[in-house]
Amino acid sequence: xxxxxxxxxxxxxxxxxxxxxxxxxxxxxxxxxxxxxxxxxxxxxxxxxxxxxxxxxxxxxxxxxxxxxxxxxxxxxxxxxxxxxxxxxxxxxxxxxxxxxxxxxxxxxxxxxxxxxxxxxxxxxxxxxxxxxxxxxxxxxxxxxxxxxxxxxxxxxxxxxxxxxxxxxxxxxxxxxxxxxxxxxxxxxxxxxxxxxxxxxxxxxxxxxxxxxxxxxxxxxxxxxxxxxxxxxxxxxxxxxxxxxxxxxxxxxxxxxxxxxxxxxxxxxxxxxxxxxxxxxxx
Numbered sequence: 001x002x003x004x005x006x007x008x009x010x011x012x013x014x015x016x017x018x019x020x021x022x023x024x025x026x027x028x029x030x031x032x033x034x035x036x037x038x039x040x041x042x043x044x045x046x047x048x049x050x051x052x053x054x055x056x057x058x059x060x061x062x063x064x065x066x067x068x069x070x071x072x073x074x075x076x077x078x079x080x081x082x083x084x085x086x087x088x089x090x091x092x093x094x095x096x097x098x099x100x101x102x103x104x105x106x107x108x109x110x111x112x113x114x115x116x117x118x119x120x121x122x123x124x125x126x127x128x129x130x131x132x133x134x135x136x137x138x139x140x141x142x143x144x145x146x147x148x149x150x151x152x153x154x155x156x157x158x159x160x161x162x163x164x165x166x167x168x169x170x171x172x173x174x175x176x177x178x179x180x181x182x183x184x185x186x187x188x189x190x191x192x193x194x195x196x197x198x199x200x201x202x203x204x205x206x207x208x209x210x211x212x213x214x215x216x217x218x219x220x221x222x223x224x225x226x227x228x229x230x231x232x233x234x235x236x237x238x239x240x241x242x243x244x245x246x247x248x249x250x251x252x253x254x255x256x257x258x259x260x261x262x263x264x265x266x267x268x269x270x271x272x273x274x275x276x277x278x279x280x281x282x283x
Contacts, residue, residue: 030155031131035220039063044225045234048218049075049131049175052274066223066272070239070263071280074253076200077136077213078179080186084168087116090190090197093212096140099123099171104148109169117169123151124163124172130155136173139212161185176200177251205253216277217252223272232267239263258282 034046039059052060052069060067079096081088088109091099095113099106099121109116126132128145133153138144152163157178164170165185179188179200190197193211204210219238225231237243239260248254262280265271 030127030129031134032129033155035059038067038220038222039065041065041222044231045219045221047072048220050135050215051218052220057274067220068223068226068266068270068272069275070219070221070235070266071216071255071259071275071277072219072238072263073217073247073255074205075215075217076176076205076210076253077132077173077215078176078200079171079173079189079191079213080164080179081172081189082164082166082168082170083185083187085187088189090192090199092192092197093140093194096191097142100125100137100147101141102146102148119169122163122167122170123148124160124170125151125153126157126160126174127153127155132173132175135215136213176205176253180251202253216255221267223270226267226270235267236264239267256282 031046031048031050034043034048035052035056036059037043038046039056040063052067079091091112098104099112100123106112106121108118109121110118112121125136125147128147133147134144137147141147152160154160157174160172160174161178161182164172165182179186188199190199191210191213192198195211198204198210200210200213205214208214221231221235226235244254244260259281262282266275266280
């Protein structure tokens with residue numbers, strides 16, 4: 001889902017560089033599903049739209065998987081509506097919570113804010129195995145995986161885009177890259193955490209002023225795989241200048257240059273386990 005676009009782009013360019021002698025297979029299963037396969041040794045690298053959880057670290061230990069954590073980009077979860085929606089330009093965090101919390105009584109847009117039309121609100125969001133779902137519910141509702149169940153969910157962001165684009169009174173959320181790719185079909189809302197509404201863009205996502213929905217994205221690689229020359233070469237490509245360019249081209253926000261240098265050092269020095277994000281970012 002989230003990582004497929006950037007991973008596919010990097011994989012395709014890397015394989016071209018090696019004249020098809022190296023095959024990189026990219027599949028999608030959501031962050032949670034990816035970590036399950038990773039801990040079982042089924043895959044060498046997994047993308048994650050949230051940090052690895054303690055129970056997933058334990059699963060890796062049980063499976064004999066040592067890993068290296070590598071931040072790769074910034075993302076801003078984007079709250080979107082249909083372009084025909086002319087009444088809503090932004091929502092507060094409290095209004096988003098009111099819409100999405102498990103006990104939500106919101107059925108109509110007028111239930112969200114006085115002055116909104118009394119039209120049914122059609123909700124679209126990531127599947128429950130998605131790191132995007134985990135992050136959004138934790139930041140907006142206050143507890144990861146805590147959400148009303150009556151929404152159209154999918155692990156494929158393209159289906160969510162189509163849903164919002166096809167329903168005049170729809171509301172959905174997904175990664176910034178999918179909004180950028182489909183901004184002719186969607187309208188992005190500002191999010192107000194109590195200090196004023198801010199819309200996602202590269203500057204607000206990188207600075208963190210698009211709060212609380214700015215977040216880092218990661219890749220995790222098994223130490224055993226990282227020892228293989230072709231995997232080490234792929235990581236160097238992914239974190240190097242070419243990979244950074246592709247990250248920007250597919251709609252994610254690049255990290256500071258020092259972060260990629262520090263991430264490559266983690267690979268070269270075989271620094272396993274969870275890293276210090278702020279230190280990696282050079283802060």
